Amino acid sequence: MRRILSIDGGGIRGLLPASFLATLEDAIGEPIVEYFDLIVGTSTGGIIALGLGAGLPAADIRDFYLVHGPSIFSGSRAPRSLRHLAFGKYSAAGLRDALGDALGGMRLGESRTRLVVPSVNLENGEVHIYKTAHHPRLERDYKEKMVDVALASAAAPTYLPTYRTTGGIPLVDGGLFANNPVGLAVVEALGVLEWPRSEIRVLSLGCGAEPLGIGLARRRSMGRVYWAPKIVSVFMSAQSSSSLGTAQLLAGHENVIRINPTVASGRFGLDRTSEMTSLRGLGETHARTALPTLRATFFNEKAAPFVPERS
Numbered sequence: 001m002r003r004i005l006s007i008d009g010g011g012i013r014g015l016l017p018a019s020f021l022a023t024l025e026d027a028i029g030e031p032i033v034e035y036f037d038l039i040v041g042t043s044t045g046g047i048i049a050l051g052l053g054a055g056l057p058a059a060d061i062r063d064f065y066l067v068h069g070p071s072i073f074s075g076s077r078a079p080r081s082l083r084h085l086a087f088g089k090y091s092a093a094g095l096r097d098a099l100g101d102a103l104g105g106m107r108l109g110e111s112r113t114r115l116v117v118p119s120v121n122l123e124n125g126e127v128h129i130y131k132t133a134h135h136p137r138l139e140r141d142y143k144e145k146m147v148d149v150a151l152a153s154a155a156a157p158t159y160l161p162t163y164r165t166t167g168g169i170p171l172v173d174g175g176l177f178a179n180n181p182v183g184l185a186v187v188e189a190l191g192v193l194e195w196p197r198s199e200i201r202v203l204s205l206g207c208g209a210e211p212l213g214i215g216l217a218r219r220r221s222m223g224r225v226y227w228a229p230k231i232v233s234v235f236m237s238a239q240s241s242s243s244l245g246t247a248q249l250l251a252g253h254e255n256v257i258r259i260n261p262t263v264a265s266g267r268f269g270l271d272r273t274s275e276m277t278s279l280r281g282l283g284e285t286h287a288r289t290a291l292p293t294l295r296a297t298f299f300n301e302k303a304a305p306f307v308p309e310r311s
Contacts, residue, residue, distance in 0.1 A: 002195045003203070003298050005036045005052075006182040006247075007045030008240070008260070009175035010207025011156065011270030012073060012279070014044030015065040017205035019283025020259070020290075021048070022058040027291055028299050032058050037303045038114040038134075038193070040185035042174040044207065046117040046153035047099070050146045053111030053132075054103055061102075062283075066276055068098035073271040089159050089271070092151060099147045108132055108149055109142030113306045116188050118174030118181060119152040122162060127177055128152070128169070129184075133310040135192050142310050159271065179236050180206065182256065183246030190250055200251045201297055204244065206260025208268055208282070209237075257294070261286055 007017050025032045033039070033052045041049030051061040072094040108115065114134040121128040130149045133142040141149075152163040152171040162170045178184045182204040189195045210233065240260075248256050261282055268275050 001201060001301075002037045002189065002193075002199045003035060003201050003303060004185050004189055005032075005039045005049075006180075006185040006202060006204040007039070007041040007048050008181070008204075008206045009041075009043030009045050009154075009156075009173065009179045011044055011159070012065060012069050012273055012276065013207035013268050013270065014048060015062065015069070015276055015279040016207050016261075016283045017045065018048055018058065018062040018065055019280040020205060020287045021052075021283075022062040023284045023287035024291060024294065024299075025058040027287075028295070030302075031055070033112050034302045035299055036113055037195075037306075038116070038185065038189060040116040040181045040188065041153075042118055042178055042181045043154045043156065045181065045205075046174065047150045049115055049117060050108075050111075050150050051102060053108075053113055053115045054106050054146060055112050056102065062280065064098065064102055066280070068094070068101075069273045069276055072098060073273055092155070092160050092163070095154065095160065096147065096151060099150050103146045103150070106146045107142065108144045108146060109308060109310065111146075111306070111308075113303070114193075116181070116185065117149050117153045118178050118184065119155070119163075119171040120174060120176045122170040122172055127174075128171055129174075131188075132306075133308040134306070136309050138309065142308065156270070175236075178239070178243065180204070180240035180243040182258070183243035183250075186247040186250045186256075197251060200255055202247060202251055202256040203294065203298055204247070204256060204258045204260075206240070206258070208263040208279075209240075209260045210263060210265045210268075257290075257297070259286055259290060 039049045111132050115132045117130045119128045130141045131138050153174045155163040156173040162172050
């Protein structure tokens with residue numbers, strides 16, 4: 001059996017899947033990473049994926065959000081809101097320092113499992129996907145520092161500045177094309193790794209789903225001012241639905257488990273650190289509920305050790 005873990009983007013809301021995984025890890029008594037053959041994460045999900053690949057306990061990744069979240073998303077609320085109209089809301093310095101404390105100088109090639117972490121290249125508009133050396137043609141990414149991969153995938157436009165590689169490539173948040181990366185994960189498993197469809201089992205974790213607040217646009221033609229604050233949520237919802245549908249079609253509906261609790265609209269912002277305790281609680285609650293089902297499918301035996309093509 002080949003087991004895949006997919007984790008959505010969502011800013012500080014990544015605390016929800018991080019707490020979910022920490023609760024599972026505490027219950028099974030062994031590192032989560034040892035049970036998955038492939039972990040795919042976007043943005044905040046990419047940070048979690050990299051942390052797991054680096055061998056960090058899931059509880060430490062959960063605590064990363066609790067400890068560093070307020071300093072990453074710090075600043076006076078009113079000035080930040082005004083600045084956000086014309087410039088990025090936050091500096092990347094807080095996130096870089098926090099990632100450095102957690103991941104040190106570890107490189108992608110040191111991961112304990114296969115990783116896929118997407119970003120977007122602003123120079124040409126193409127996707128830029130970081131991968132461990134789990135296929136002979138993947139010749140370069142394993143040299144990249146995990147901190148840099150995380151910064152590239154999490155560089156959310158309007159929130160954090162564009163990340164530039166040492167070669168000058170401008171990269172931004174992978175959520176622009178795969179905020180829910182579960183479809184990407186299954187395509188990697190079938191198309192690149194060539195795993196048999198019948199052997200694939202997928203656990204897809206979201207950061208909380210909000211009901212669409214479209215209002216008048218459902219029955220009237222509205223303009224830019226009305227759509228501006230709403231279009232991103234429509235895009236994200238549609239992308240997630242499409243990605244999940246792709247994964248279910250390719251791997252089989254019965255082989256894909258999606259956990260993404262519905263949350264109150266507007267309560268959990270991408271940078272709202274005041275609700276971190278509730279996010280942690282949501283993760284723990286849903287893990288306790290899901291554990292009996294997940295144990296039989298994902299935690300009955302460990303994955304085979306990952307042997308990269310290059311090191």
